[in-house]
Amino acid sequence: MWDSLLLAAGLGATSVLAALGGLVLLTVLQKREDAGKARSIFQEGEDATVFLFDGEVLVDATPSAYRLLAGSRFDDQPWFALMERLSTRFTDLAARLADVEMLGSLALTGSMRGDSRPIALRAEMRGGLMKIALVTPGREVATHGGDLLTVHALDCELQDLRDASNAAPFPIWRALPDGDIIWANTAYMNYLSAVPRAADVAEWPLRALFDLTPAKGDAKGAPLRRTGPDGKGWFEITSRSVDEGQVHYALPADSLRAAEGALQDFKQTLTNTFAELSTGLAVFDQARKLQLFNPALARLIEVPVETLLRRPSLFAMLDAMRDRNMLPEPKDYRSWKQQMVALEAASVRGDYRETWYLPNGKAFRVVGRPYPNGALAFMIDDITDQVTRDRLFRVELDLTLAVMNQMDEAVIAFSATGDLIVANAAYRALWGHDAAVLARDEGPLALLEAWRSQSAPTLAWTEAEAALTGGADMPGEPREIRLLDGRLLLCRGLVLPGGGRGFAFVQAKDIASPALPEAPLALSA
Numbered sequence: 001m002w003d004s005l006l007l008a009a010g011l012g013a014t015s016v017l018a019a020l021g022g023l024v025l026l027t028v029l030q031k032r033e034d035a036g037k038a039r040s041i042f043q044e045g046e047d048a049t050v051f052l053f054d055g056e057v058l059v060d061a062t063p064s065a066y067r068l069l070a071g072s073r074f075d076d077q078p079w080f081a082l083m084e085r086l087s088t089r090f091t092d093l094a095a096r097l098a099d100v101e102m103l104g105s106l107a108l109t110g111s112m113r114g115d116s117r118p119i120a121l122r123a124e125m126r127g128g129l130m131k132i133a134l135v136t137p138g139r140e141v142a143t144h145g146g147d148l149l150t151v152h153a154l155d156c157e158l159q160d161l162r163d164a165s166n167a168a169p170f171p172i173w174r175a176l177p178d179g180d181i182i183w184a185n186t187a188y189m190n191y192l193s194a195v196p197r198a199a200d201v202a203e204w205p206l207r208a209l210f211d212l213t214p215a216k217g218d219a220k221g222a223p224l225r226r227t228g229p230d231g232k233g234w235f236e237i238t239s240r241s242v243d244e245g246q247v248h249y250a251l252p253a254d255s256l257r258a259a260e261g262a263l264q265d266f267k268q269t270l271t272n273t274f275a276e277l278s279t280g281l282a283v284f285d286q287a288r289k290l291q292l293f294n295p296a297l298a299r300l301i302e303v304p305v306e307t308l309l310r311r312p313s314l315f316a317m318l319d320a321m322r323d324r325n326m327l328p329e330p331k332d333y334r335s336w337k338q339q340m341v342a343l344e345a346a347s348v349r350g351d352y353r354e355t356w357y358l359p360n361g362k363a364f365r366v367v368g369r370p371y372p373n374g375a376l377a378f379m380i381d382d383i384t385d386q387v388t389r390d391r392l393f394r395v396e397l398d399l400t401l402a403v404m405n406q407m408d409e410a411v412i413a414f415s416a417t418g419d420l421i422v423a424n425a426a427y428r429a430l431w432g433h434d435a436a437v438l439a440r441d442e443g444p445l446a447l448l449e450a451w452r453s454q455s456a457p458t459l460a461w462t463e464a465e466a467a468l469t470g471g472a473d474m475p476g477e478p479r480e481i482r483l484l485d486g487r488l489l490l491c492r493g494l495v496l497p498g499g500g501r502g503f504a505f506v507q508a509k510d511i512a513s514p515a516l517p518e519a520p521l522a523l524s525a
Helices: 002-041 063-069 078-086 093-098 148-167 186-194 254-275 295-301 305-309 314-323 333-349 384-404 425-431 435-442 445-453 459-470 518-524
Strands: 048-054 057-061 105-111 118-126 129-135 172-175 181-184 224-227 234-242 245-252 280-284 290-293 352-357 363-370 376-382 410-414 420-423 479-482 488-495 501-507
Touching: 048 063, 048 078, 057 063, 057 078, 063 078, 078 093, 093 105, 148 186, 172 186, 181 186, 234 254, 254 290, 254 295, 280 295, 295 305, 295 314, 295 376, 314 333, 333 352, 333 363, 333 376, 363 384, 384 420, 410 425, 420 435, 425 435, 435 445, 445 459, 459 479, 459 488, 459 501
Parallel strands: none
Antiparallel strands: 048 057, 048 129, 105 118, 118 129, 172 181, 172 245, 224 234, 234 245, 280 290, 280 376, 352 363, 363 376, 410 420, 410 501, 479 488, 488 501
16 A cells, blocks of 8 residues: 555656656746747848837847948937948838838848949848848948948948048147147138248148237137238138047138128117217117217216216116206106016007106107117107297296186187187187187187077178188278177178287177067078
8 A cells, every 4th residue: 555655756746847847848948939030130141230120219230230320310210320321322211111011021232432332231021020121232341341341331420521521611620738730621622722921831730821819809709810820811711629629610701791890880880870869868779778869978978078988778778867966756666677677568569659747947859769689779868948939838828818807898819820828708708619629629710610500691700711711811801790699790800920810799789789680580590
């Protein structure tokens, strides 16, 4: 019995060990098969350059493939780096590779630039991945150990850079930190050959055509402006730092200098013109910095010229004016700031026009106007005398009206253009309307219609209309006017200074005033 149990146990253990061994063997065989498949993806011969892409993501590549992509502009985008390297060798490569997912495979033959030997490209889909293989003929290897395709790509890129720099129509050169020039393009060498050299001057390092030592007036970090090596023409030199030195570019600047000169002459002409104006002018750029002003501005706002020459901002100039009581004084500084912000906003819209009454008694007319590129201009006129004259005229007018209101004669006056100037109290009492309101709402000729409507037909109104609209003179003798209520008026025309016209109405007390016949009243009804 025990022997049977031992035998059964032994057989069981043997079965378990056999199963485990089988599993181990199966795992090893599977790993070998996977490894073989992985090797087979890159098994294209010793001269093959192979890429494995998942879409545009590089999954794996051979060492020579990584070397081919090195130095491309698309360091972090291998797919675009590969297209850049191969686009000159295979026509419409990106579009043709896009068809591989549908066709399953693609085989192309191209050539290396400057080399008659062919280069083969094979692309195929494997397990959802695209395998791209490049095969160069034979087993030729560059002397430094790199594969032929990579070396050729680098040589072509180097030649492209040489061609681009030598084709540039302006000098380009590279200098070490100590200033020695170790490389220059064809344009630089052509200028260099045209400049005579002394017998004791060495040809290497290359002679410098331009003095790059910063001079007085050179803005820090800005391109240097220098004359040409033959003393003719101008160049604008831009420098860029690179490893172990700098690269310099000398761009012709004759046209730029001519344009700057023309602009400076134009600005000088404007400045001279503005200097003769009595209107103060201030022009601010888009950043609201003062760019142009004339002497009248400094004189009007009483801000020193030295302050204006420092190109203050709009608000800085207004602050300086406020400190000198050259601005209308608000109740508090906060409200003043709000007014200045509103001033800028209105000027940008082009509708800022205000009269400033200053604490010192002066009056300024200020106009703000926008200009192209966000510029802003302010024009300031001293209208103190004009305001004073207007005030005196208003006082005189009020005094004259007060005297006229004491008269029994009804008087109304018009300007040379036919606008109402004044009508006294006797006029309002006689005709029963406010002449100013009627003329404003319906026009001056509406007054004539009011007169006609309250009187019998008469030639006097025709003559009055001719005087107002055509500038004719009223007859010297008074005209009789019969009102509908029977009163008789005498109307005489007045000739006023400046071409104005006026009319005076007085009731004729010595003439009987019989009632008008019924017929005309019936007709008017």
